[in-house]
Amino acid sequence: xxxxxxxxxxxxxxxxxxxxxxxxxxxxxxxxxxxxxxxxxxxxxxxxxxxxxxxxxxxxxxxxxxxxxxxxxxxxxxxxxxxxxxxxxxxxxxxxxxxxxxxxxxxxxxxxxxxxxxxxxxxxxxxxxxxxxxxxxxxxxxxxxxxxxxxxxxxxxxxxxxxxxxxxxxxxxxxxxxxxxxxxxxxxxxxxxxxxxxxxxxxxxxxxxxxxxxxxxxxxxxxxxxxxxxxxxxxxxxxxxxxxxxxxxxxxxxxxxxxxxxxxxxxxxxxxxxxxxxxxxxxxxxxxxxxxxxxxxxxxxxxxxxxxxxxxxxxxxxxxxxxxxxxxxxxxxxxxxxxxxxxxxxxxxxxxxxxxxxxxxxxxxxxxxxxxxxxxxxxxxxxxxxxxxxxxxxxxxxxxxxxxxxxxxxxxxxxxxxxxxxxxxxxxxxxxxxxxxxxxxxxxxxxxxxxxxxxxxxxxxxxxxxxxxxxxxxxxxxxxxxxxxxxxxxxxxxxxxxxxxxxxxxxxxxxxxxxxxxxxxxxxxxxxxxxxxxxxxxxxxxxxxxxxxxxxxxxxxxxxxxxx
Amino acid sequence: xxxxxxxxxxxxxxxxxxxxxxxxxxxxxxxxxxxxxxxxxxxxxxxxxxxxxxxxxxxxxxxxxxxxxxxxxxxxxxxxxxxxxxxxxxxxxxxxxxxxxxxxxxxxxxxxxxxxxxxxxxxxxxxxxxxxxxxxxxxxxxxxxxxxxxxxxxxxxxxxxxxxxxxxxxxxxxxxxxxxxxxxxxxxxxxxxxxx
Numbered sequence: 001x002x003x004x005x006x007x008x009x010x011x012x013x014x015x016x017x018x019x020x021x022x023x024x025x026x027x028x029x030x031x032x033x034x035x036x037x038x039x040x041x042x043x044x045x046x047x048x049x050x051x052x053x054x055x056x057x058x059x060x061x062x063x064x065x066x067x068x069x070x071x072x073x074x075x076x077x078x079x080x081x082x083x084x085x086x087x088x089x090x091x092x093x094x095x096x097x098x099x100x101x102x103x104x105x106x107x108x109x110x111x112x113x114x115x116x117x118x119x120x121x122x123x124x125x126x127x128x129x130x131x132x133x134x135x136x137x138x139x140x141x142x143x144x145x146x147x148x149x150x151x152x153x154x155x156x157x158x159x160x161x162x163x164x165x166x167x168x169x170x171x172x173x174x175x176x177x178x179x180x181x182x183x184x185x186x187x188x189x190x191x192x193x194x195x196x197x198x199x200x201x202x203x204x205x206x207x208x209x210x211x212x213x214x215x216x217x218x219x220x221x222x223x224x225x226x227x228x229x230x231x232x233x234x235x236x237x238x239x240x241x242x243x244x245x246x247x248x249x250x251x252x253x254x255x256x257x258x259x260x261x262x263x264x265x266x267x268x269x270x271x272x273x274x275x276x277x278x279x280x281x282x283x284x285x286x287x288x289x290x291x292x293x294x295x296x297x298x299x300x301x302x303x304x305x306x307x308x309x310x311x312x313x314x315x316x317x318x319x320x321x322x323x324x325x326x327x328x329x330x331x332x333x334x335x336x337x338x339x340x341x342x343x344x345x346x347x348x349x350x351x352x353x354x355x356x357x358x359x360x361x362x363x364x365x366x367x368x369x370x371x372x373x374x375x376x377x378x379x380x381x382x383x384x385x386x387x388x389x390x391x392x393x394x395x396x397x398x399x400x401x402x403x404x405x406x407x408x409x410x411x412x413x414x415x416x417x418x419x420x421x422x423x424x425x426x427x428x429x430x431x432x433x434x435x436x437x438x439x440x441x442x443x444x445x446x447x448x449x450x451x452x453x454x455x456x457x458x459x460x461x462x463x464x465x466x467x468x469x470x471x472x473x474x475x476x477x478x479x480x481x482x483x484x485x486x487x488x489x490x491x492x493x494x495x496x497x498x499x500x501x502x503x504x505x506x507x508x509x510x511x512x513x514x515x516x517x518x519x520x521x522x523x524x525x526x527x528x529x530x531x532x533x534x535x536x537x538x539x540x541x542x543x544x545x546x547x548x549x550x551x552x553x554x555x556x557x558x559x560x561x562x563x564x
Numbered sequence: 565x566x567x568x569x570x571x572x573x574x575x576x577x578x579x580x581x582x583x584x585x586x587x588x589x590x591x592x593x594x595x596x597x598x599x600x601x602x603x604x605x606x607x608x609x610x611x612x613x614x615x616x617x618x619x620x621x622x623x624x625x626x627x628x629x630x631x632x633x634x635x636x637x638x639x640x641x642x643x644x645x646x647x648x649x650x651x652x653x654x655x656x657x658x659x660x661x662x663x664x665x666x667x668x669x670x671x672x673x674x675x676x677x678x679x680x681x682x683x684x685x686x687x688x689x690x691x692x693x694x695x696x697x698x699x700x701x702x703x704x705x706x707x708x709x710x711x712x713x714x715x716x717x718x719x720x721x722x723x724x725x726x727x728x729x730x731x732x733x734x735x736x737x738x739x740x741x742x743x744x745x746x747x748x749x750x751x752x753x754x755x756x757x758x759x760x
Binding site: 119190194198201202228231239243 | 572580583584588590591592597598599605606686689691696
């Protein structure tokens with residue numbers, strides 16, 4: 001026995017009482033609070049992300065109801081401002097970020113053949129900081145009015161442009177809740193990202209050289225680097241805002257020589273890489289799902305890695321394309337237009353490589369594959385409107401219009417959310433040991449896809465017709481009525497799709513058939529262990545000789561390592 | 565063609581601590597960069613005095629103290645590797661003393677600026693960016709001093725195991741980072757901005 005841990009007062013517990021509380025509610029809560037297991041934390045990340053997703057989705061539904069018909073008085077303007085602010089902030093920081101971190105937490109150690117993340121306790125710290133930052137943001141509805149009887153939830157928009165956030169224009173504490181919540185969430189994200197980097201760099205199993213890592217792991221390594229470089233500017237913004245609001249500093253105070261545009265620069269230095277922080281995990285999931293359901297190894301592995309690194313690198317130098325209309329110099333406009341257009345090159349490479357993977361493959365249209373196909377089409381549309389908006393003069397015409405709203409919803413729903421659904425259906429059997437129900441999932445896919453396009457495609461057109469974003473109502477007869485009504489009708493289909501999704505998650509867990517270790521006949525290491533994996537992941541740590549270690553195990557007569 | 569795969573000979577991964585501290589330093593650098601850019605952006609844009617050239621004096625002694633603390637911490641580590649605990653404690657304590665002197669100097673400088681020159685965070689954009697940048701650095705010095713002091717106390721109590729030298733090395737990396745940032749800050753704040 002290790003003399004350092006020997007405790008002379010230790011007595012064996014009464015054998016009659018061992019485990020008597022197991023399965024009780026208090027015990028489950030205790031386990032959730034105490035756990036440092038990367039799989040439990042990963043599921044907790046995804047579950048709480050989905051919880052916030054439903055809340056923020058309901059907020060979006062209210063927004064659409066208000067805009068369904070002209071001169072609607074369902075919501076008053078102040079409530080509307082709060083709703084779109086909270087919807088945007090929650091969807092980015094409380095839905096997108098935790099769900100991608102959940103996937104990283106659950107899968108990165110399994111895929112590289114490790115027993116846990118490098119720093120399990122820091123992992124738990126990251127989760128709880130995120131979780132309470134989310135509660136802090138929503139607590140603003142109750143706590144923000146304070147003694148001022150001022151506004152409740154933040155109403156400054158998710159990018160909180162100055163001077164809206166100045167003390168004079170944002171009374172009470174609503175902006176402070178927003179600030180502190182994002183500052184806190186940023187700390188959690190950085191902790192988790194450092195953990196991911198260290199895990200990938202230091203914890204790979206024998207033989208897992210960088211060139212054999214699954215693309216999923218590669219992409220999360222890139223994402224983690226982006227987070228630790230792009231998140232501190234956001235934290236700096238929030239610190240400066242607190243100094244401005246409470247200590248009389250003048251960072252963004254134009255009357256004392258400060259600059260409101262500086263906030264925009266600093267925010268978007270974070271904000272644009274953030275878009276790639278959110279979409280690269282989508283690429284990561286697609287890069288795992290598409291090969292498995294095409295029965296072919298990924299096409300152009302090294303190019304995929306290079307393209308991911310290139311996207312991340314370019315994304316650090318494109319932020320001011322969010323600011324074409326603030327009046328930069330023409331040199332500035334040209335630089336940011338060109339750098340933004342450059343992103344299309346590596347992204348295009350990726351799209352072609354996914355198609356190349358499917359080409360000549362034996363496609364299996366299971367649920368994950370369906371959502372990945374949806375992702376490919378919708379992300380292409382999102383990319384094309386993105387290229388359009390990168391042209392500065394075009395952007396001057398359409399900036400802050402519904403065209404932009406349509407563009408980024410195609411990116412974040414059509415791109416990210418579809419791959420998240422794909423990922424959830426793909427790894428559901430691994431995490432819970434049961435197969436997701438195909439029929440329910442198909443209904444989810446059909447209803448949600450129909451609803452998504454009905455809601456967001458018309459917004460391209462209402463944007464062209466000049467409808468600005470963030471208006472709480474509009475006059476009849478401007479040509480926007482029909483498109484807004486169609487948009488709102490689409491919400492019904494989306495909501496129905498989500499109901500099928502949530503029902504499927506619960507139904508399949510109770511009634512689904514057993515999945516077995518490797519239901520999809522996949523090739524990466526997470527499928528080499530049991531479903532769900534034991535807390536130590538692997539009985540013996542695997543050794544890897546190719547990019548598809550499980551293929552080598554299943555086909556000892558024709559292993560991949562002979563050809564790589 | 566052989567059917568058995570070649571054996572994987574040696575499999576060594578980098579130390580988790582080192583990679584973590586390098587990542588931490590990277591993310592901290594990004595944070596400092598934003599505050600530095602804010603300082604540079606607002607240089608010469610204050611609407612009212614005092615201006616940097618009127619009130620700032622080059623903190624020569626403090627700079628020497630902080631930079632030499634980077635040297636003493638290296639001496640301290642070398643002593644530890646030789647197994648000379650006494651020299652380790654002495655050099656480690658000297659490092660703390662030098663860092664504490666730097667902090668005390670900054671405090672005195674701020675006291676003078678606030679009560680003599682009437683420069684606060686709210687005076688002008690110079691005050692805003694000066695106090696936030698130098699304050700951010702000072703807060704890192706404080707964190708470093710807390711870590712160093714903890715190690716000294718624990719080590720004097722004999723609670724630092726012999727195989728924890730890498731932990732101490734990580735603290736010294738962080739301390740070197742704080743020093744390196746000071747070189748940038750002192751150049752921008754006390755040399756460049758006082759001459760414009």
